[in-house]
Amino acid sequence: EVQLVESGGGLVQPGGSLRLSCAASGFTFSSYEMNWVRQAPGKGLEWVSYISSSGSTIYYADSVKGRFTISRDNAKNSLYLQMNSLRAEDTAVYYCARDFLMIVGPDAFDIWGQGTMVTVSS
């Protein structure tokens, strides 16, 4: 079964850091571009970051640029999001999502994890 499972969410104080992980299974992870997408409580979806299959190309939303770092370990079938200098407005469910159309850059997301909640509060 094709699956993505996120972990690492939790409660963190403003200015703190957190590292999210996403474990992939059921498909050849190293062949797929990956993304992080978030959803604040009761709000819509916001794309956060993209990484190419090799990790050589990375993009960020302006709202997280300079604070978040996406990475991957293809040997471990894992995707990561290092989040630093966290703010209250980063509070959201964070989803990892597989890129579908196999063109450079984020396009459509066909497989999603169940999400992990990040709460930034003092």
Added chain:
Amino acid sequence: DIQMTQSPSSLSASVGDRVTITCQASQDISNYLNWYQQKPGKAPKLLIYDASNLETGVPSRFSGSGSGTDFTFTISSLQPEDIATYYCQQYDTPLTFGGGTKVEIK
């Protein structure tokens, strides 16, 4: 950034009704437009990609059309299991989502 204006923000319809949701881009995005369904407490699910292509396994009552700046998503005959929030999403850089349409049963 390209703004996606999705309407209506919510709608109520009867089982069997035809439901239409529109999404307007602030500039030409060709056919770089996808549609997702999100049920409460669940991750989004891709329904339509590149404006009009049905994702594998998605029922044929779902369809999409449009190009350029104006796009339409249609449920030909609303079913109880279609209760969800629907989002359009464009992938001209940077990728953005519409605000969502909550679909309820009347």
